[in-house]
Amino acid sequence: QESTVTGTVTNAEDNMPVPGVNVLIKGTTRGTSTDFDGKYSITAKSDEILEFSYVGFKKQSFTVGSQTVVNVTLQNDIESLSEIVVIGYGTQKRSEVTGAISSIKSEELLKQPALNATQSIQGKLSGVNIVNSDAPGAVPKVVIRGVGTASAGEQVLYIVDGIQVTGITNINPADIETMDVLKDASSTAIYGMDAANGVVIITTKKGKKGQTKIELSSFYGAKTILNQVRMADANQYVTYFNENQTAIGGDNSYQLAPASQQPANTDWYDALIDVGFSNSNNVALSGAGDMSSYYFSFNNYNEDGILKDQDLSRNTLRLNNTFNFFDNKLKITSSISGAFTKSTPKPFGAFNEAYRQAPIVPVFYPDGHFGTNDVNRTTGVQGFLAGLGETIGGLNSVGNPVANVFFSNNKNKATDLQGIIEAELKITDFLKFTSRVGMTKAYGRERVFNDIRGRYVVAGDPVSDTDQQFQNLQDANPNNTQYANNSLRYTMTENFSYNWDNFLSFDKTFNEKHTIGALAGITKGKRDDFYFAETTAYGVPSQEQYWSIEFANGNYDNVSTQRFSTYTTQLSYFGRLQYNYDGKYLAQVNIRRDGVSTFKDNAEYFGNFPSFSLGWVLTEENFLKDVNGLDFLKLRGGWGEVGNSRVPFNQFRFNTNSGSNNVNYVFGVNQDFVLGASLGAQVFPISWEVTEETNIGLEFRMLDSRLAGSVDLYDRRTNDAILQVRPVLNSPNDANFFDSGADITNKGVEVELNWRDDINDNLSYNIGVVYSYNKNNVENVKPAYDGQIGGSLNNGQITKRLQDGQPLYAWWMYEAEGVWQNQAEIDNNPRVGSPKPGHLRYKDQNDDGVIDDRDKKFFGSYLPTYNLGLTLGLNYKNIDFSVDAFGAGGNKIYNGLKGTRIDGGENITADVFNERWTGEGSTNVNPGANRDAIASSYYLEDGDYLRINNMTLGYTLKNVIPDISRIRLYLTVQNPFLFTNYSGFTPELVGNEDGAPEERAGIELSAYPNTKTFLFGVNIEL
């Protein structure tokens, strides 16, 4: 029985009709396609099956049955084969890509609202390790395929709409259409000397054909600390303190009175932490006609930190336009954006103080003065009051974190302006010329106000530091800035960079089977053109409206400084050749020739960076074409060399210094200050680092594209990595210098798997797994260059060392092997110094009866060896639900908060208290209240964790309200659960100095705790 079936095909995302959809009767050649209004009409028998397919959408089938009207809603196919991937100076179909490239689309990004889009992609892409801090405005550390450099720049290269930029904090994530991450050298080599750490390409949204679309979206959120570590209370603290004092003994030890007699039982985290609120409001208007398209957006984003008054707000504006001229022969594209950020930072050191300050110290004394660390040593009661013959001392040397936050008065403002204009001229239908110029200008302004008098009077010594005393000091020292009422500092920075690309692209198919693509271009650019100016003044009026240098007190000298940086210019030539035989055999060769001004003193300052890659689509071969269940299978492999031009330099100079420096001395009966000099560091010629990488990958889709995935294996080696070298101890030179001195390797596996299935029209689900494993190693270290130490705990202890055969700056310390139970045990065994019972004992690794550095052991890296991302999505009618998880591990992290006690009066966690050694036989694992401060494996813990980083429940209403095509309401919980055995606040420890390996990466000393956020949001499309 044949009948005519009609219907409309619409796009599920925007409910707009989709023209040009193929409608085919399965197993036949009969078919049609939809018209401009998405309508179709076809004659079919009742037992026949209609297939609807369209590029970029999932194929759908319906049995005709008795229906005469079949309306179809097409679902976006996120990982469609025909998906376009941005590859640098061009694009390519996903199915034809021969390098290792991971991509993420707008809707995935927006599931995890954040200030900076890199925060949202954690766990979404294989081989991309993101270490995040939840501090407002923090920039996550992005590491692609391991750290391959010791002393050179580690930042990935960001390309926004074709232009190199240094960061993307100025970009509203809602404006991002796609992020493509180029991971292997065969893909990144087109960016030459800047590409060694991987490339992240961001493409912002453009207007699409169809009627004007207005999108409104808002969310409101509240966040609190995720993984609260419970501290000891007053009772526990007093017990612990007294045990320590008993163990110390001697004339100066004293005991605290019981907690019941102490003035407070403060929970410093409670006192310090507020619920942080956040909200974002976004408006975007877009559309396109035949000749032009437009996309406007405005975003207002506000986020509070969890410290009092800590906040950040950002407004972004964007205008992306395209214009076509001369019969679409010339296309002009512009992307203009501005980001205006304002923030009130607060000192993260407060978290450290909250951890350490004693619970018996009150936040405030009854008179409003901030609580201090004073204790009456005679009575053992916290406080600053002493009777006759009683002495006051300090419990510890920790400040009052609430005071610290209260007196921190900084305001930062940043303005980032970015503009890109691109002209694309079609010379013929296979040859086009593109010229693109992009500029970025950033302004920063920082204001730091320090109420010196207020701090002295309200947070200083409650007895002696009175306002009158301050006045006396000020009167006695009228020009000494230490006794000014306040200080005010303004810092201004400017930064400019630009790029100008010109390239020709060729793309033509010969004899229907041979497709050749070619690219040749030249680019020049300038970056790091940095200007800095700072002025400090003293004694402005206390009211904020007068905080201006001109109102400073004339008794004090203003201090100003200003400087320029040396900017970097770059001139590069690049080319690419692609060959594609019938979608079956693929080949690509890239070459980049880079000249960077940094190396102008280097005779050969041009560097050449070649790469090639090959692909073989096996499913195009006859022997695999008709294998049931296998839809697509591609084998690909590549090799390439990329560079790192952000390397440090030596400079020949004599050391001279006009201050207190060890080149100067005093001579003469009057001890006159005499300037001297010494020779500076050794100078070695330094060039860019070269990273060489081989990659092999497999991509597949099977079971009607329900299962899709890829596997990649890589081996990358940075040859002659630059190290900061300490001269041999007994050599004449005394300044550290840089020289290339080691190879750093990263080898790994990456797996991405996605399963998506529609159980019926109402119910569909998807499961995704992303896994990557990376092994880092340092090899071929030059003699005498080994042994650089790092990971300072700021108490004289270090925890990391660079050594041939170990991961970069691997953990290196004593191995704890129990607790000294009694003095006899101590006397009869090798030990460090003169420990007491209850101290940790350390292993004599070389059994020579002495414990020294030769008994320190390597304990692997702070860098995770594996990263894991999980995604689960479920759609039922109008309801969508998803859970995302992220994990990392295989590494060790150091609980420095637990491990570094200075004077024994710092607070401890409840766990430390409960587990402590209390006498012979009590435990052979945990030290007692009296313990040493030596860095050891006791404080080194597994860094493995799994965090549910997003749970979202959404409900979509379509066409229920006139003129509103779609409303989606959702509830999201970010980071609701953290599974880890780590005893600190967060296993994600970026460290200082942008996470430099030799610094405190992987060490928790003052880290910002992870937070969990509850969000309610609404998206409206008109």
Add this chain to the structure above:
Amino acid sequence: CDEDYLEVDSRDDIEFEDSGEVVTPEEMVTGVYGRFTGFSYAFSYLGVSEIISDNSDKGSSPGDTGGDKNLLDDLTHTTSSSSIRAMWEEWYKSIGRATIAIDYTQNYENYDANLKSRLIGEAKFLRALHYFWLVRSFGDVPIQEVDLVERAPESEVYAYIINDLQDAISALPVKSSYAPKDVGRATKGSAQGLLAKVYLYQENWQAAYDAANEVIASNQYDLHPNYAEIWRASTENGMESLFEIQGRGETINHGIQQYSQTQGARGSTGWGWGFNTPSENLLNAFDAAGDDVRRDATIIFRGETLWDGRVVGETENPMYNEKAYSSLNVGDGDGDKNIRVLRYAEILLIQAEAATHINQDAATPLNLVRERVGLAPIAAPTVQQIWNERRLELAMEHDRWFDLNRTGQAAAAMAADGKTFVNGKHELFPIPNDQLIQTPEMVQNPGW
């Protein structure tokens, strides 16, 4: 495109040739002296010269180890002890600066020849001093100008030192002929005095005696009449001084960085970190000798009133090092006090000790030292009596540990102080492990 585009001149750091600066040989030699103002001399040096000996204890709070000062105090220091490493590096870096300064001076054109000669003499004296400190601490050590890895036998190192000192003696003026602005530089007498001490360590008694005699005969020096005043700022570079490390406590601060602070009294009424405190053992030695003058000049007692009127209150430790007390800069980072490295009293004691071995008059020089502090003369002094005198006269002046090892008294003295001295090991410090990581072929000292 024009490749001139890539010509970007640095504007961050001024290249030396662009700075317009001229570095003179005099500045380079000042740079050698300058290393004396490093923090090593204020902390690490205390550990390896005094805290380790029977003269002093670590001091400070029980929990404050001072890095490895607790280990040195217990004689449980290791190849990783930071103080030993710091001094090893410090002395070699100073030697490096001296050698570079000598080369620089020799090759510098259009410069006063006399000044050149004197500057080279100063640098050679300083190089010899640092090698002497190295060789008596570590035994065989590499001669930096020869090889960084191969440890030269002690005898070669001493020959090198003596050669430098002889050059210095012939190049340097006597103390009194320096202009007032140059007071504090190495003099002929500094080099002669150091040479006497070097010969003493080599047990070359005649040469030690003669070198000491050269100093005495120069008529440049005498004993300061009041022992207690020797370490005060008022007597700096005074009649008794052969060589001092210069420091001042005013802005620009350039004291021997924190030397007085690290040893200042600790506690709520104190002014310092309280390290390197005189030991009970030292106190007993003073008392046994009836030596009140030197005891009270060497030790600050808890509760006492100091010579400048400061009342020492309730402090954490019962005794502190008075020779490190900087009256004008109490509690400041940099003190105003010079460190006495070599003074006339020691020259007399060197002569006395040498004299006992070559049948010369030991009593006269020894008794000059004793008379000043009101002790009865000794008619026919034994070597042991001279050693005892050295201890009390030079207490807390960074000589004791090396003197104990030189004279073979170390094992007994340590035992008497309750520490286990391992013969064949503890005489020398270990070569720092960090050095051996850099140069694995270098041989470690026995026992380490």
